[in-house]
Amino acid sequence: MTNIVRPMKPSPLQQVKIRPWTGPILRWAGSKRQLLPQLLKQVRGLEGHRYVEPFVGSGSLFFALKPERAVISDLNSELMRFYRTVRKHPRKVARIAHAYPVTIQKYYALRELSPDKLGKLERAARFLYLNRNCFNGIYRENRNGQFNVPMGKRTGSIPSEAFIYRASIALRGAQILDGDFGLTEKYCSSSTLFYFDPPYDYTGRRNRGEYGPKSFGIKDLERLANMLEKLDANNAKFVVSYINVDEIVPIKKRWNCLEIPVKRQIASFSKHRKTIKEVMIANF
Numbered sequence: 001m002t003n004i005v006r007p008m009k010p011s012p013l014q015q016v017k018i019r020p021w022t023g024p025i026l027r028w029a030g031s032k033r034q035l036l037p038q039l040l041k042q043v044r045g046l047e048g049h050r051y052v053e054p055f056v057g058s059g060s061l062f063f064a065l066k067p068e069r070a071v072i073s074d075l076n077s078e079l080m081r082f083y084r085t086v087r088k089h090p091r092k093v094a095r096i097a098h099a100y101p102v103t104i105q106k107y108y109a110l111r112e113l114s115p116d117k118l119g120k121l122e123r124a125a126r127f128l129y130l131n132r133n134c135f136n137g138i139y140r141e142n143r144n145g146q147f148n149v150p151m152g153k154r155t156g157s158i159p160s161e162a163f164i165y166r167a168s169i170a171l172r173g174a175q176i177l178d179g180d181f182g183l184t185e186k187y188c189s190s191s192t193l194f195y196f197d198p199p200y201d202y203t204g205r206r207n208r209g210e211y212g213p214k215s216f217g218i219k220d221l222e223r224l225a226n227m228l229e230k231l232d233a234n235n236a237k238f239v240v241s242y243i244n245v246d247e248i249v250p251i252k253k254r255w256n257c258l259e260i261p262v263k264r265q266i267a268s269f270s271k272h273r274k275t276i277k278e279v280m281i282a283n284f
Protein backbone atom coordinates (compact mmCIF):
# COMPACT_ATOMS: atom_id res chain seq x y z
CA MET A 1 0.00 0.00 0.00
CA THR A 2 1.41 3.40 -0.90
CA ASN A 3 1.12 6.26 1.51
CA ILE A 4 0.14 9.42 -0.25
CA VAL A 5 1.74 12.39 1.50
CA ARG A 6 -0.04 15.54 0.57
CA PRO A 7 1.98 18.77 1.01
CA MET A 8 0.51 20.96 3.74
CA LYS A 9 -1.10 24.13 2.44
CA PRO A 10 1.15 27.04 3.51
CA SER A 11 -0.42 29.53 5.90
CA PRO A 12 -0.86 33.11 4.61
CA LEU A 13 2.23 34.12 6.61
CA GLN A 14 4.32 31.31 5.11
CA GLN A 15 3.17 32.43 1.68
CA VAL A 16 4.85 35.81 2.17
CA LYS A 17 7.84 34.06 3.77
CA ILE A 18 7.57 35.99 7.01
CA ARG A 19 7.62 34.38 10.42
CA PRO A 20 6.43 36.65 13.23
CA TRP A 21 8.65 36.40 16.27
CA THR A 22 5.78 36.04 18.70
CA GLY A 23 2.06 36.68 18.76
CA PRO A 24 -0.42 38.73 20.78
CA ILE A 25 -1.24 37.46 24.27
CA LEU A 26 -4.75 38.89 24.16
CA ARG A 27 -7.85 38.41 22.06
CA TRP A 28 -9.04 41.79 20.86
CA ALA A 29 -12.05 43.09 18.96
CA GLY A 30 -10.77 44.41 15.63
CA SER A 31 -7.41 42.62 15.93
CA LYS A 32 -5.31 42.77 12.78
CA ARG A 33 -4.12 39.17 12.93
CA GLN A 34 -5.79 38.39 9.60
CA LEU A 35 -4.14 41.33 7.87
CA LEU A 36 -0.61 40.52 9.03
CA PRO A 37 0.59 39.18 5.67
CA GLN A 38 -0.32 42.43 3.90
CA LEU A 39 0.91 44.63 6.76
CA LEU A 40 4.25 42.85 7.05
CA LYS A 41 4.76 43.05 3.31
CA GLN A 42 4.04 46.77 3.41
CA VAL A 43 6.55 47.55 6.17
CA ARG A 44 9.28 45.19 4.95
CA GLY A 45 12.63 46.99 4.96
CA LEU A 46 11.58 49.37 7.76
CA GLU A 47 12.44 46.96 10.60
CA GLY A 48 15.18 49.27 11.93
CA HIS A 49 12.82 52.24 12.28
CA ARG A 50 11.40 53.28 15.61
CA TYR A 51 7.86 51.86 15.68
CA VAL A 52 4.91 53.85 17.06
CA GLU A 53 1.46 52.30 17.47
CA PRO A 54 -1.11 54.67 19.04
CA PHE A 55 -4.14 52.29 18.94
CA VAL A 56 -2.23 49.18 19.98
CA GLY A 57 -5.03 46.89 21.33
CA SER A 58 -3.58 43.37 21.22
CA GLY A 59 -0.64 44.63 19.12
CA SER A 60 -0.77 42.09 16.28
CA LEU A 61 1.75 44.00 14.18
CA PHE A 62 3.85 45.12 17.13
CA PHE A 63 4.42 41.56 18.39
CA ALA A 64 5.07 40.28 14.87
CA LEU A 65 7.78 42.89 14.33
CA LYS A 66 9.24 42.94 17.86
CA PRO A 67 10.84 46.31 17.19
CA GLU A 68 13.94 47.27 19.14
CA ARG A 69 12.63 50.78 19.74
CA ALA A 70 8.91 51.36 20.03
CA VAL A 71 6.17 53.48 21.56
CA ILE A 72 2.86 51.72 22.10
CA SER A 73 -0.23 53.46 23.39
CA ASP A 74 -3.98 53.05 23.74
CA LEU A 75 -6.86 54.91 25.34
CA ASN A 76 -7.54 51.83 27.46
CA SER A 77 -5.39 52.40 30.55
CA GLU A 78 -6.21 49.00 32.10
CA LEU A 79 -4.78 47.38 28.96
CA MET A 80 -1.60 49.42 29.07
CA ARG A 81 -1.19 48.74 32.78
CA PHE A 82 -1.47 45.04 31.92
CA TYR A 83 1.37 45.32 29.40
CA ARG A 84 3.59 47.11 31.94
CA THR A 85 3.06 44.36 34.49
CA VAL A 86 3.59 41.56 31.96
CA ARG A 87 6.81 43.19 30.79
CA LYS A 88 8.16 43.06 34.32
CA HIS A 89 6.61 39.87 35.71
CA PRO A 90 5.61 37.59 32.79
CA ARG A 91 6.04 34.29 34.60
CA LYS A 92 4.27 35.34 37.79
CA VAL A 93 1.28 36.71 35.88
CA ALA A 94 1.13 33.55 33.74
CA ARG A 95 1.21 31.25 36.78
CA ILE A 96 -1.56 33.10 38.61
CA ALA A 97 -3.79 33.17 35.51
CA HIS A 98 -3.17 29.47 34.79
CA ALA A 99 -4.15 28.54 38.34
CA TYR A 100 -7.69 29.95 37.94
CA PRO A 101 -10.18 27.26 36.89
CA VAL A 102 -12.09 28.01 33.70
CA THR A 103 -15.61 27.92 35.09
CA ILE A 104 -18.60 30.23 34.92
CA GLN A 105 -18.36 30.72 38.70
CA LYS A 106 -14.72 31.77 38.58
CA TYR A 107 -15.25 34.05 35.56
CA TYR A 108 -18.03 36.02 37.24
CA ALA A 109 -16.28 36.02 40.63
CA LEU A 110 -13.19 37.60 39.03
CA ARG A 111 -15.32 39.99 36.99
CA GLU A 112 -16.96 41.22 40.21
CA LEU A 113 -13.64 42.20 41.77
CA SER A 114 -12.57 45.79 41.64
CA PRO A 115 -9.14 45.94 39.92
CA ASP A 116 -8.10 48.93 42.07
CA LYS A 117 -8.26 46.71 45.16
CA LEU A 118 -5.96 44.04 43.74
CA GLY A 119 -2.18 43.78 43.79
CA LYS A 120 -0.59 44.42 40.39
CA LEU A 121 0.10 40.74 39.62
CA GLU A 122 -3.46 39.65 40.46
CA ARG A 123 -4.79 42.63 38.52
CA ALA A 124 -2.86 41.63 35.39
CA ALA A 125 -3.78 37.93 35.79
CA ARG A 126 -7.46 38.86 36.16
CA PHE A 127 -7.26 41.02 33.02
CA LEU A 128 -5.70 38.16 31.06
CA TYR A 129 -8.17 35.54 32.31
CA LEU A 130 -11.23 37.70 31.61
CA ASN A 131 -9.89 38.63 28.18
CA ARG A 132 -9.24 35.03 27.17
CA ASN A 133 -12.64 33.85 28.38
CA CYS A 134 -14.98 36.73 27.57
CA PHE A 135 -17.26 37.07 24.58
CA ASN A 136 -15.29 37.86 21.39
CA GLY A 137 -12.33 39.48 23.17
CA ILE A 138 -14.35 42.63 23.81
CA TYR A 139 -13.31 45.11 26.48
CA ARG A 140 -16.34 47.11 27.59
CA GLU A 141 -17.05 48.83 30.88
CA ASN A 142 -20.32 50.03 32.40
CA ARG A 143 -20.87 53.61 33.57
CA ASN A 144 -19.12 52.87 36.85
CA GLY A 145 -16.02 51.73 35.01
CA GLN A 146 -16.61 48.01 35.74
CA PHE A 147 -15.80 45.44 33.07
CA ASN A 148 -19.16 43.97 32.06
CA VAL A 149 -18.61 41.59 29.14
CA PRO A 150 -20.26 38.16 29.60
CA MET A 151 -18.33 34.93 29.43
CA GLY A 152 -18.00 33.62 25.87
CA LYS A 153 -18.79 30.12 24.66
CA ARG A 154 -15.80 29.66 22.36
CA THR A 155 -13.11 30.95 24.66
CA GLY A 156 -9.36 30.92 24.27
CA SER A 157 -7.00 29.18 26.66
CA ILE A 158 -4.38 31.23 28.52
CA PRO A 159 -1.17 31.30 26.46
CA SER A 160 1.70 29.26 27.86
CA GLU A 161 4.20 30.74 30.31
CA ALA A 162 6.89 30.59 27.57
CA PHE A 163 4.67 32.48 25.14
CA ILE A 164 3.92 35.20 27.69
CA TYR A 165 7.62 35.40 28.48
CA ARG A 166 8.44 35.95 24.80
CA ALA A 167 5.84 38.70 24.66
CA SER A 168 7.49 40.35 27.67
CA ILE A 169 10.78 40.41 25.76
CA ALA A 170 9.09 42.14 22.83
CA LEU A 171 7.68 44.69 25.31
CA ARG A 172 11.15 45.46 26.69
CA GLY A 173 11.94 47.67 23.72
CA ALA A 174 8.75 49.66 24.12
CA GLN A 175 7.72 52.78 25.91
CA ILE A 176 4.19 52.03 27.13
CA LEU A 177 1.85 55.03 27.27
CA ASP A 178 -1.87 55.44 27.69
CA GLY A 179 -4.14 58.10 26.29
CA ASP A 180 -5.45 59.61 23.11
CA PHE A 181 -3.58 58.86 19.86
CA GLY A 182 -2.63 62.54 19.51
CA LEU A 183 -0.12 62.07 22.36
CA THR A 184 2.18 60.10 20.08
CA GLU A 185 2.65 62.87 17.52
CA LYS A 186 5.71 64.10 19.37
CA TYR A 187 7.57 60.88 18.50
CA CYS A 188 7.56 61.82 14.84
CA SER A 189 10.96 61.81 13.14
CA SER A 190 12.45 60.71 9.84
CA SER A 191 13.27 57.18 10.98
CA THR A 192 9.90 56.41 12.54
CA LEU A 193 7.11 54.13 11.34
CA PHE A 194 3.60 54.79 12.67
CA TYR A 195 0.82 52.22 12.44
CA PHE A 196 -2.71 53.55 13.07
CA ASP A 197 -5.54 51.10 13.58
CA PRO A 198 -8.40 53.13 15.07
CA PRO A 199 -11.87 51.73 15.78
CA TYR A 200 -13.84 51.79 12.54
CA ASP A 201 -16.53 54.43 12.87
CA TYR A 202 -18.87 55.54 10.11
CA THR A 203 -22.34 57.01 9.64
CA GLY A 204 -25.06 54.61 10.74
CA ARG A 205 -22.79 52.38 12.79
CA ARG A 206 -24.37 51.28 16.08
CA ASN A 207 -22.06 52.28 18.89
CA ARG A 208 -22.01 49.51 21.48
CA GLY A 209 -19.36 51.17 23.55
CA GLU A 210 -16.80 48.43 22.96
CA TYR A 211 -13.84 50.77 23.37
CA GLY A 212 -15.37 53.16 25.92
CA PRO A 213 -17.29 56.44 25.70
CA LYS A 214 -14.25 58.52 24.68
CA SER A 215 -13.33 56.21 21.87
CA PHE A 216 -12.19 57.43 18.44
CA GLY A 217 -15.11 58.35 16.16
CA ILE A 218 -15.92 60.10 12.88
CA LYS A 219 -15.29 63.42 14.62
CA ASP A 220 -11.62 62.43 15.07
CA LEU A 221 -10.88 61.59 11.44
CA GLU A 222 -9.95 65.18 10.63
CA ARG A 223 -7.53 65.22 13.55
CA LEU A 224 -6.02 62.01 12.26
CA ALA A 225 -5.77 63.48 8.74
CA ASN A 226 -3.92 66.53 10.13
CA MET A 227 -1.55 64.33 12.09
CA LEU A 228 -0.75 62.32 8.95
CA GLU A 229 0.16 65.54 7.12
CA LYS A 230 2.55 66.50 9.92
CA LEU A 231 4.16 63.06 10.00
CA ASP A 232 4.70 63.14 6.27
CA ALA A 233 6.13 66.67 6.41
CA ASN A 234 8.67 65.34 8.94
CA ASN A 235 9.57 62.36 6.72
CA ALA A 236 8.05 59.79 9.05
CA LYS A 237 6.40 56.76 7.46
CA PHE A 238 2.85 55.69 8.29
CA VAL A 239 0.30 52.98 7.60
CA VAL A 240 -3.40 53.36 8.48
CA SER A 241 -6.04 50.63 8.57
CA TYR A 242 -9.71 51.51 8.20
CA ILE A 243 -12.95 50.17 6.80
CA ASN A 244 -13.64 51.25 3.22
CA VAL A 245 -16.41 53.79 3.88
CA ASP A 246 -17.18 57.30 2.58
CA GLU A 247 -15.75 58.93 5.71
CA ILE A 248 -12.22 57.69 4.90
CA VAL A 249 -12.25 58.91 1.26
CA PRO A 250 -10.42 62.24 1.93
CA ILE A 251 -7.51 60.36 3.59
CA LYS A 252 -7.63 57.56 1.06
CA LYS A 253 -7.40 59.97 -1.88
CA ARG A 254 -4.45 61.85 -0.42
CA TRP A 255 -2.15 58.80 0.03
CA ASN A 256 -1.45 55.38 -1.45
CA CYS A 257 -4.27 52.98 -0.77
CA LEU A 258 -4.85 49.26 -1.08
CA GLU A 259 -8.32 47.73 -0.69
CA ILE A 260 -8.40 44.35 1.04
CA PRO A 261 -11.39 42.00 1.57
CA VAL A 262 -11.49 40.74 5.18
CA LYS A 263 -13.88 38.40 7.02
CA ARG A 264 -15.12 40.12 10.16
CA GLN A 265 -17.82 40.06 12.77
CA ILE A 266 -20.49 42.52 11.58
CA ALA A 267 -20.91 43.90 15.11
CA SER A 268 -18.96 43.07 18.25
CA PHE A 269 -21.77 41.14 19.89
CA SER A 270 -22.76 39.33 16.72
CA LYS A 271 -22.00 35.70 15.94
CA HIS A 272 -22.02 36.26 12.20
CA ARG A 273 -19.03 36.96 10.01
CA LYS A 274 -19.22 38.83 6.78
CA THR A 275 -16.63 39.83 4.18
CA ILE A 276 -16.04 43.56 4.28
CA LYS A 277 -13.52 45.74 2.48
CA GLU A 278 -10.80 47.35 4.51
CA VAL A 279 -8.20 49.84 3.32
CA MET A 280 -4.50 50.02 4.01
CA ILE A 281 -3.32 53.60 3.48
CA ALA A 282 0.36 54.53 3.49
CA ASN A 283 2.65 57.42 2.55
CA PHE A 284 5.25 55.12 0.97
Ligand SMILES: C[S@@+](CC[C@H](N)C(=O)[O-])C[C@H]1O[C@@H](n2cnc3c(N)ncnc32)[C@H](O)[C@@H]1O
Pocket residue numbers: 028029030031032033054055056057058059060061073074075076179180181182197198199200211214215216
Ligand atom coordinates in the same frame (compact mmCIF):
# COMPACT_ATOMS: atom_id res chain seq x y z
C1 LIG B 1 -9.19 48.14 16.30
S1 LIG B 1 -8.49 48.23 17.90
C2 LIG B 1 -6.76 47.99 17.57
C3 LIG B 1 -6.46 46.57 17.28
C4 LIG B 1 -4.99 46.24 17.13
N1 LIG B 1 -4.41 46.73 15.92
C5 LIG B 1 -4.78 44.74 17.22
O1 LIG B 1 -4.24 44.11 16.32
O2 LIG B 1 -5.23 44.18 18.25
C6 LIG B 1 -8.59 49.92 18.27
C7 LIG B 1 -7.99 50.34 19.60
O3 LIG B 1 -8.05 51.76 19.69
C8 LIG B 1 -8.24 52.14 21.05
N2 LIG B 1 -8.76 53.52 21.05
C9 LIG B 1 -10.03 53.96 20.87
N3 LIG B 1 -10.06 55.30 20.83
C10 LIG B 1 -8.79 55.74 20.97
C11 LIG B 1 -8.16 57.02 20.99
N4 LIG B 1 -8.89 58.14 20.83
N5 LIG B 1 -6.83 57.10 21.14
C12 LIG B 1 -6.09 55.96 21.31
N6 LIG B 1 -6.62 54.71 21.31
C13 LIG B 1 -7.95 54.59 21.14
C14 LIG B 1 -9.17 51.06 21.60
O4 LIG B 1 -9.06 50.95 23.00
C15 LIG B 1 -8.69 49.81 20.83
O5 LIG B 1 -7.78 49.07 21.61
